[in-house]
Amino acid sequence: MKTTIKRQAGKLTVLVAVAALLGGCATSGNPKDPVEGFNRAMYGFNEGLDKVLIKPVATGYETVLPSPLQTGVANFFSNIADLMIGVNNLLQGKPAQAASDAGRVLVNTTVGFLGILDVASTMGMEKHEEDFGQTFGRWGMDDGAYVVWPFFGPRTVRDTIGLAFDVATDPLSYVDHVPTRNTLWAVRIVSDRAELLKADKVIEEAALDKYSYVRDAYLQRRRSLIHDGNPPKFDPYSGSGEGKSAEARDGTAASSQVAARN
Amino acid sequence: MRLFALLLACASFFVSPGALAQQMAPDALVKSVTDEVLDIIRKDKDIKAGSTKRAIELVEQKVLPHFNFTRMTALAVGKDWRQATPEQQKVLTDEFRDLLVRTYSNALIAYKNETVDYRPFKMQAGETDVTVRTQIHQAGARQPIALDYSLEKNGNAWKVYDVVVAGVSLVTNYRSSFANEIRNGGIDGLIKTLKAKNSSLEAAAKK
Numbered sequence: 001m002k003t004t005i006k007r008q009a010g011k012l013t014v015l016v017a018v019a020a021l022l023g024g025c026a027t028s029g030n031p032k033d034p035v036e037g038f039n040r041a042m043y044g045f046n047e048g049l050d051k052v053l054i055k056p057v058a059t060g061y062e063t064v065l066p067s068p069l070q071t072g073v074a075n076f077f078s079n080i081a082d083l084m085i086g087v088n089n090l091l092q093g094k095p096a097q098a099a100s101d102a103g104r105v106l107v108n109t110t111v112g113f114l115g116i117l118d119v120a121s122t123m124g125m126e127k128h129e130e131d132f133g134q135t136f137g138r139w140g141m142d143d144g145a146y147v148v149w150p151f152f153g154p155r156t157v158r159d160t161i162g163l164a165f166d167v168a169t170d171p172l173s174y175v176d177h178v179p180t181r182n183t184l185w186a187v188r189i190v191s192d193r194a195e196l197l198k199a200d201k202v203i204e205e206a207a208l209d210k211y212s213y214v215r216d217a218y219l220q221r222r223r224s225l226i227h228d229g230n231p232p233k234f235d236p237y238s239g240s241g242e243g244k245s246a247e248a249r250d251g252t253a254a255s256s257q258v259a260a261r262n
Numbered sequence: 263m264r265l266f267a268l269l270l271a272c273a274s275f276f277v278s279p280g281a282l283a284q285q286m287a288p289d290a291l292v293k294s295v296t297d298e299v300l301d302i303i304r305k306d307k308d309i310k311a312g313s314t315k316r317a318i319e320l321v322e323q324k325v326l327p328h329f330n331f332t333r334m335t336a337l338a339v340g341k342d343w344r345q346a347t348p349e350q351q352k353v354l355t356d357e358f359r360d361l362l363v364r365t366y367s368n369a370l371i372a373y374k375n376e377t378v379d380y381r382p383f384k385m386q387a388g389e390t391d392v393t394v395r396t397q398i399h400q401a402g403a404r405q406p407i408a409l410d411y412s413l414e415k416n417g418n419a420w421k422v423y424d425v426v427v428a429g430v431s432l433v434t435n436y437r438s439s440f441a442n443e444i445r446n447g448g449i450d451g452l453i454k455t456l457k458a459k460n461s462s463l464e465a466a467a468k469k
Contacts, residue, residue, distance in 0.1 A: 127404045216437070
């Protein structure tokens with residue numbers, strides 16, 4: 001098992017190095033996206049994979065499986081994830097949230113039949129969303145460049161390191177029976193994807209350029225998550241960050257950022 | 263006394279129901295519009311059947327009056343906004359509004375079995391820029407989706423100038439693709455792209 005993790009971490013390191021080498025090619029000048037050429041290629045690869053394999057399977061899954069069962073499957077994996085969500089809350093110095101996460105696991109694993117029912121939510125223990133990328137962000141690590149990985153999708157450099165930790169500490173990684181582990185992984189991917197099917201159409205319709213729409217949404221979303229949904233208001237292009245300046249009000253804050261870039 | 267009655271009559275003449283709505287506190291405004299729209303969505307047969315046209319009508323009638331689209335478009339365009347002529351600004355605003363309305367209407371159709379929670383709202387006296395936070399609960403979903411509205415006070419009326427879904431601003435998320443279009447084809451290039459996008463969406467909806 002450990003060798004698998006090491007191998008995966010090794011692969012990630014190689015990919016980071018490749019991305020770094022590709023830096024500077026084909027960019028439209030977004031300072032958060034220095035390897036845009038590489039990223040667009042990987043994004044295209046992931047879209048292709050989604051189109052021919054993952055989305056059709058997820059659509060079939062959504063059509064065939066009654067929706068209470070889908071919820072049960074999603075709850076089962078959500079319960080497993082709550083364990084490390086709790087650990088990350090603890091690492092971020094939020095013991096109350098961590099305790100609530102531990103309570104969720106305890107209640108849902110027992111009363112909720114191995115997590116299939118989310119009893120804890122009805123008892124008022126709110127589900128959280130945490131991972132190592134957020135923890136490192138909370139600790140002050142800069143997010144670094146935006147990178148799109150094959151299979152894993154959008155990350156920043158910080159979230160890539162976080163991802164390596166997430167995979168290494170994922171309870172599913174410790175299922176020793178390989179066919180069982182692979183099945184669990186596959187079902188989780190399909191279940192996660194099925195939950196996003198509705199959002200597809202909205203993004204498809206909203207975006208002028210899907211790649212940059214997804215990128216900017218990812219970066220905004222991560223920033224919001226690190227601040228638990230209450231990020232300090234700022235203009236994403238002002239560069240200086242915190243506080244909403246009078247400039248940002250009429251949209252001229254972008255000029256300072258563009259000026260800095262040129 | 264007669265003078266007082268006369269003043270009162272004049273006042274009631276000028277204070278139309280619309281003007282009353284504009285004086286509502288921002289959180290009350292968001293709540294009343296949301297509740298009204300959700301109520302219609304749950305009852306309307308055409309929307310239940312997935313009619314984009316009907317959903318757009320509903321949004322235009324009930325939601326649009328409370329949005330400041332000029333401000334939204336200026337925020338999405340960023341620094342190039344000042345380079346645009348007033349006519350270009352108007353066309354940009356109209357096209358961007360069409361795009362947002364269409365996207366938003368379709369989202370309404372897709373997510374109709376939801377309930378909305380209003381987060382506690384506090385406002386200092388004299389504040390003119392606030393955020394009203396809501397949470398969307400979907401049947402079966404473990405985690406609610408945060409849906410925040412940024413509102414600004416213009417005169418007496420509070421108008422929404424940004425909608426933030428799960429931490430993502432629907433307005434500033436367009437900024438880099440808008441900037442790209444402007445870099446490649448100027449303001450008119452962006453207008454052309456937006457028009458093409460809207461007409462392709464319209465064509466798809468008619469199918």
